[in-house]
Amino acid sequence: MAWYQVLVLGALLSVSWCTEDWTFPPGFKFGAATSAYQVEGAWNVSDKGESIWDRYTHTRPEDIADGSNGDVACDSYNLWQTDIDNMVDLGLHYYRFSISWSRLLPNGFANKISEDGARYYNNLIDGLLEKGIEPLVTLYHWDLPQNLQDLGGWTNPLIADWFSDYARVAYSLFGDRVKMWLTINEPMAICDVPYNAGAWAPGILSPDHGTHLCNKNLLLAHAKAYRVYDEEFRAMYNGEISLSNILFWFEPWTEDDHDLAELAIQYCAGRYSHAIYSKEGGWPPAIEKIMEENSKKKGYSKSNFPAFTQEEIEFIKGTFDYFALNFYGAMLVRAAEEGEQLGPWPFGDIPDINAVIGYRPEWPENIVSILGIYPEGLRKQLHWLKENYGDMKFLITENGYPTRGEPNDQDRIEYIEVHLREILLAIKEGINLTHYTVWSLMDNFEWADGYGTRFGLYEVDFNDPLRPRTPRDSAAFYAKVIKNHALDEE
Template sequence: MLTRTVTLSFLLCTVCGKNLTFPAGFKFGAATSAYQIEGGWNSDGKGVNVWDVFVHHHPEMTADHSSGDVACDSYNLWEEDVRIATELGLDFYRFSISWSRILPTGLSNRVNEAGVKYYNNLIDSLLDRGIEPIITLFDFDLPKKIQDLGGWTNPLIADWFANYARIVFTLYADRVRTWITINEPATICDFAYNTGTVPPRVHDPYVAPYLCNKHVLVAHAKAWRIYDEQFKPLYGGRVSIANNLMWMEAKTKDQESLAELTRQNMVGRYSHPIYSATGGWPPGLEALLAENSKKEGYKKSRLPAFTEQELALVKGSYDFYAFNYYSSRLVRQTRPGESSGVWFLDGAPELKVKLDVDRNWPMGAFKDLPVVRVH
């Protein structure tokens, strides 16, 4: 059963026997995801999302057959959330908005006023307690209607997401200054389609992750441009996308180029088009995919090209670099019969790499994520 808790990740305060202090201006906060805490899955006009469908039709896919139908019941107990955040002394609280709670079909034809009120109450209460609200527009819970139309593999999703973003900015940008458009796109695209074990339950590591990747970037960029042109002049806020990453270190010196390609695959595909001076895909990975696609008989690369207009749209669509950092891995070439050892490469045909863990790394509470500092 899901329990009502707030989890914080703190940095280690002692390294090599030395006491460290946080710099002036460092902010502590907590982050949550709508599906994981809100509950109220069909309350007050909320539409159905892909996780609602997934857990109802496939309860065996969760460890204890639980669901997010009630979860922490934050839809009804949001005042308790704010009380806990205040008690913890948080500087900020980052939460995601349920797309289908604001737009029940995912499309902009109908706005659910009860959903609008829920987030208004939460934002105002946080501000009253001196806690900065930070909003994530999308955190895995795609409206069912949008998924029925192809989800992140349909290029039209960029416009649907942009319409949703404009509505949310209009509702809350007067009080919210920091925004994340899309959380952990590598999980949305690579984990989902490489494994097929989570919504939309499609297993296709060859084509789907790369379509999803491009459309996520275009959707993010369209939302960023809307804010930059229409709302930043009024409110002066900032917007970006939040990547998730592991640091990939070569296990031996002769694996350096392989480690770089692995970094490009997990981080570069979601960062280079936005943050680089040239835009577009990471060149090394783009060349590898083009070569592999040709060998496999495809007429074009499975990594879809950006048009000149799309390249310009995506490049520079950021106000800061945001990432969720979990752990590190050592990269080497796979041996016959080996799998990669990590979800974002499992089933992916491009890189025949094995990701190892150093036995000397301390293990955290989650066995797959050893505690490793970034060098």
């Protein structure tokens, strides 16, 4: 029995009923995603400004597995019509893409709007709508203008104003046609990876301060961008807006680790969700307490986990229209033994909560190797979110499987299928989940992995200047699911 069959069987046995109806509810939507730096290329075309990923890959190529960069990437700046044709072949209901902040606002500030950047995104949005494909637009997918990074980036509290000014420009230019918005993609990747581990742009190692300043400022920036839409544009355009979080499901290593697993979920999900989605707002109390204790142990006179004022708590709380979840896999967690050396988070051990990370032997691994494949964890994560933050609309805004680029990508097909089955089970169990998004539409620049890791439904030949796209077997599978609005019953 293949790994995916074992996982599906386990999922069915874990619920009190079985179903032969694998049809998705009416109105359920299927999409695929990319991000600006990963696919657009044209990094210095026209008046586009430099981003932190432009600077990072050009000055620290040794930090990228193959020494590559996103200068050309998939050349979607020039090939966006080809991309739309591929979306039509798939039958996508929507396309999730991001705007390059420095392409639209070359110096990062709203005093100068690029005509070329505005034209590019207008053409893409209009082209999608002409084919009946809804745009789901992310304002920020990691590519901060370098000009703003030079002023402190996400550790400067003024970035909340800079970001809301940028958001206002985007809403003004595109809000008449874009009805689904995400302010920020994966806050944990923006704050924890660069500042906790010194990896990824901007690559500044500052675990005691940078990570936490980034965390708070990012939540405030999201809230300001939400408030701008809510107060100035919602009545005109009647859209919806939230941010997207990457969440890992944590299973206890032993029976004694249940409380620690909950703490790990709060550390990863709660730090970037509790302030927005919980009824009380602010930081998760357990995390705030442990971070204060850690600060004292390190000799600080007060907590380096920045507190929210009551005004900030109220300002951030409730700034969502749905919960957007990026999910790839799960981890085991156990308490570290005395004297045990812990690796840095992300995405190894979690020193802040004295936790060691591992994987169950029965969880299949993928080539990224930071997560075990545990589709049931997605369903458990959705229930956890509903129990902790209430009944709301959920969107899966990323879910995908990496390979080395094989055209026959059966593992990706199986990965998508088992997660879609978990989604259907979750819906049957009362989760209001309306969208599923494959990461990604096509192979692209996968950050520190360069072009060696491939997530695409479409293969991209990065050795060919024309960047041809070729559908993999997973593209045909996904198109069939969308067309039938159902999975096979077998």
